[in-house]
Amino acid sequence: MTANLKKKPETMTDVIGLYIKDVIDAYPAVGDILAKAEIGCVTCSVGTCLIKDVVSIHNLTETQEQALFANIAAVIFPGQTPALPKTERKTPTSGTQKLSPPLQALVNEHTNIKRVLAQLPALIERLQKGLNPETRQTVAEVIDFIRQYADRFHHAKEEDILFKYFDAGSDILTVMMNEHEIGRHHVRTALAALEQGNAALIIEHLTAYGALLKEHIRKEDEILYPWMNRELTDSQVGQLFSKFNVVDEQFGAKANTYLGMIDKLEKG
Amino acid sequence: MSACGCPGSQTMAFKREDSTAPAGPEGVVKSQLAQWPLQLHLINPMAPYFQGADVVLTADCVAYALGNYHNAYLKGKSIAIACPKLDSEQEEYVEKIKTWIDEAKINTLTVMIMQVPCCRGLLALAKEAASQATRKVPIKYVIVSLQGDILEEAWA
Numbered sequence: 001m002t003a004n005l006k007k008k009p010e011t012m013t014d015v016i017g018l019y020i021k022d023v024i025d026a027y028p029a030v031g032d033i034l035a036k037a038e039i040g041c042v043t044c045s046v047g048t049c050l051i052k053d054v055v056s057i058h059n060l061t062e063t064q065e066q067a068l069f070a071n072i073a074a075v076i077f078p079g080q081t082p083a084l085p086k087t088e089r090k091t092p093t094s095g096t097q098k099l100s101p102p103l104q105a106l107v108n109e110h111t112n113i114k115r116v117l118a119q120l121p122a123l124i125e126r127l128q129k130g131l132n133p134e135t136r137q138t139v140a141e142v143i144d145f146i147r148q149y150a151d152r153f154h155h156a157k158e159e160d161i162l163f164k165y166f167d168a169g170s171d172i173l174t175v176m177m178n179e180h181e182i183g184r185h186h187v188r189t190a191l192a193a194l195e196q197g198n199a200a201l202i203i204e205h206l207t208a209y210g211a212l213l214k215e216h217i218r219k220e221d222e223i224l225y226p227w228m229n230r231e232l233t234d235s236q237v238g239q240l241f242s243k244f245n246v247v248d249e250q251f252g253a254k255a256n257t258y259l260g261m262i263d264k265l266e267k268g
Numbered sequence: 269m270s271a272c273g274c275p276g277s278q279t280m281a282f283k284r285e286d287s288t289a290p291a292g293p294e295g296v297v298k299s300q301l302a303q304w305p306l307q308l309h310l311i312n313p314m315a316p317y318f319q320g321a322d323v324v325l326t327a328d329c330v331a332y333a334l335g336n337y338h339n340a341y342l343k344g345k346s347i348a349i350a351c352p353k354l355d356s357e358q359e360e361y362v363e364k365i366k367t368w369i370d371e372a373k374i375n376t377l378t379v380m381i382m383q384v385p386c387c388r389g390l391l392a393l394a395k396e397a398a399s400q401a402t403r404k405v406p407i408k409y410v411i412v413s414l415q416g417d418i419l420e421e422a423w424a
Contacts, residue, residue: 101423
């Protein structure tokens with residue numbers, strides 16, 4: 001038992017109302033059970049989510065959810081068979097779902113961002129050999145892409161539009177916004193390092209940014225957007241679609257310019 | 269009827285568990301219809317209730333098959349009904365849907381059809397109109413079984 005978990009829960013209903021990090025700290029095997037269910041809370045840096053919120057957001061079937069709770073109960077209440085609670089669910093079944101057009105547009109933008117992230121190891125290898133003018137130019141272009149396309153264009157759609165349809169204080173949005181801020185810190189620092197000609201510092205922060213964003217995008221594509229897709233009404237989907245179109249028009253031809261930059265980067 | 273007859277007009281009877289039981293918790297479902305007319309030939313696509321609206325274009329048979337049509341699908345939306353198999357002059361339908369999208373600036377279009385193959389024509393017609401429109405809107409389709417279950421609901 002850790003200090004965060006002040007007393008042992010008495011029922012599984014108590015358990016799912018606890019902060020997930022506190023439970024994992026007190027019962028590390030629960031982290032393994034969640035990881036097997038592809039609920040990656042062990043690596044989360046925030047951990048302020050309640051177990052029931054984390055489970056419900058993953059859209060497990062009732063059968064999967066009950067099996068998960070049974071496995072957790074076996075760790076916390078060994079030798080006992082406590083009653084297993086059920087989380088509230090808007091849709092009764094799991095399975096693949098086609099995202100609405102505005103959310104699919106965000107996933108498509110992720111694909112472009114991931115193409116750039118995939119080039120970071122090669123760029124870092126070049127940086128390790130020194131910061132020559134050609135490498136300096138490539139780093140500047142990559143940072144410009146991250147700041148303009150990934151942050152001002154894509155993340156702004158999320159923060160200024162999409163997230164406004166949900167509870168700003170919710171755990172999942174807190175985690176996502178926190179990761180956006182950490183990403184911005186890495187990019188600011190990498191840019192300052194570029195201006196100072198500090199290759200080691202650029203490597204450190206581009207590496208950290210790449211790892212952060214890769215996991216961030218996975219969480220959004222596989223967990224956040226499917227959950228939001230289930231929560232949004234048709235009317236809200238239409239509103240998002242129109243608002244995203246305005247942002248697309250404002251960004252205009254710059255999107256194609258950045259796609260051309262990605263092509264160039266991939267060709268080396 | 270031969271086994272290879274048209275599925276859309278094949279004679280079938282469905283057994284319901286208890287036809288004398290109340291239709292729902294209160295036995296009465298309040299109408300969510302908020303406009304007139306409904307038929308796609310009769311509606312004016314520029315009518316105020318289509319401006320910026322979420323529109324549900326419903327095949328004629330859907331509302332009879334689907335028990336909770338009013339509360340689950342019509343509530344808060346504007347409506348038009350049509351039959352892609354029997355209605356004539358469907359080119360006018362394409363023009364009206366284009367007008368919804370470009371002029372009335374509807375927010376979303378939901379197309380509700382029955383599972384019978386001929387009903388797909390209504391979704392095809394809506395997609396054709398959307399492809400001709402200058403504006404773009406999200407289009408959703410819902411396919412209803414003959415027994416009144418939702419077989420598929422997805423964004424096109």
